[in-house]
Amino acid sequence: MAQVTEADVYGALSQIIDPDLHKNIVRLGFIKDLKIEGGDVSFRIVLTTPACPVKEQMEGQARELVSALPGVASVKVTMDAEVPQGRGFGEKLAVQGIRNIIAVSSGKGGVGKSTVAVNMAVSLARDGARVGLMDADVYGPNVPQMLGVGNMRPDVNVNKLVPLEAHGVRLMSMAVLKPGDEPMILRGPILHGLVKQFLSDVEWGELDYLIVDMPPGTGDVQLSLAQLVPVQGAVLVTTPQEVAVSDVRRALRMFETVNVPVLGVVENMSYFVAPDTGIRYNIFGEGGGRKLAERYGVPFLGEIPMGMEVREGGDRGVPVVVSNPESPQSVAFRRVAEEVARQVSIEALKPELVVLGKAR
Ligand SMILES: Nc1ncnc2c1ncn2[C@@H]1O[C@H](COP(=O)(O)OP(=O)(O)O)[C@@H](O)[C@H]1O
Ligand SMILES: [Mg+2]
Known part of the structure; x- marks a missing residue:
């Protein structure tokens, strides 16, 4: 049976476009900790907020796309979030630890x-x-x-x-x-x-x-x-x-x-x-x-x-x-x-x- 590669997985996941940022989630750097052991694939999708309205949809899509790759036996997707630091703090009072x-x-x-x-x-x-x-x-x-x-x-x-x-x-x-x-x-x-x-x-x-x-x-x-x-x-x-x-x-x-x-x-x-x-x-x-x-x-x-x-x-x-x-x-x-x-x-x-x- 064909061995699935990281490139295959990234390729499949790059079909998912973030609806707000208009880029694919691989390019946005959302995929972390990709591991492949035989046919078992696991990775995290790190979104920009835990309150993401399309979280479930993206998780389902990712699972579906990767499962469809030849050689994949199981897929484990973990949804996660890291809120980015907002901008515009430069000239104003900066507050350590507060992102937005x-x-x-x-x-x-x-x-x-x-x-x-x-x-x-x-x-x-x-x-x-x-x-x-x-x-x-x-x-x-x-x-x-x-x-x-x-x-x-x-x-x-x-x-x-x-x-x-x-x-x-x-x-x-x-x-x-x-x-x-x-x-x-x-x-x-x-x-x-x-x-x-x-x-x-x-x-x-x-x-x-x-x-x-x-x-x-x-x-x-x-x-x-x-x-x-x-x-x-x-x-x-x-x-x-x-x-x-x-x-x-x-x-x-x-x-x-x-x-x-x-x-x-x-x-x-x-x-x-x-x-x-x-x-x-x-x-x-x-x-x-x-x-x-x-x-x-x-x-x-x-x-x-x-x-x-x-x-x-x-x-x-x-x-x-x-x-x-x-x-x-x-x-x-x-x-x-x-x-x-x-x-x-x-x-x-x-x-x-x-x-x-x-x-x-
Ligand atoms: N959607 C709502 N339905 C019912 N009562 C509301 C609603 N939104 C606010 N209230 C009530 O209206 C009053 C004024 O709300 P508040 O949040 O204190 O207003 P503000 O901060 O703008 O002065 C409060 O008694 C609040 O419980
Ligand atoms: Mg008030």
């Missing part, structure tokens, strides 16, 4: 920015990524409560704050440093310092993604945060309503001026399906997020329906993606998280020229 910082932003408050940030962070962690969540919404820091650790205080290790940990996510927030309900009245420079501290004085460890829940709006403070935090990309949250949409438009422009790539738009509270009748109500209008994304040429990352469980999960400190992972809302959150991870990979592996030349 993703800002979650919105034109105004109350559109579900924190809810999206929390469920996205937990989804990515459940997919196997190392995830941190920084609550930079100094006006209404409620992320610890949403993750059920509102009453905990962080430990200090030598000179660094140790992040809290909840549902697999490392977390730091103004709220855990400053107990009580008094509103924070902070001016730009002080805020600047605070955010800097959250990056440099917190022991984040190794992170694939640090999600930052930004303050709402597009004032000077948001602008300086976007400049200070070495953001790999921004996710904009909106509701379908026209007013919210026009606020997001302003946010899009803001990120453009500070050269932060906009990863896309998430539409939250898109519609409500009555559990008793199954009738769909477009409470805040329809299709605003998608239209906005199309108009500005940024990806549409998905829509999240309304659901009582979403709010209850936030109030109880157990995000809906944990309490009811099969609900339509959870499925939507998970899809958004995968889409964001995908856009981050695309940004990270884009040819350098595109970024330097400010082609966007």
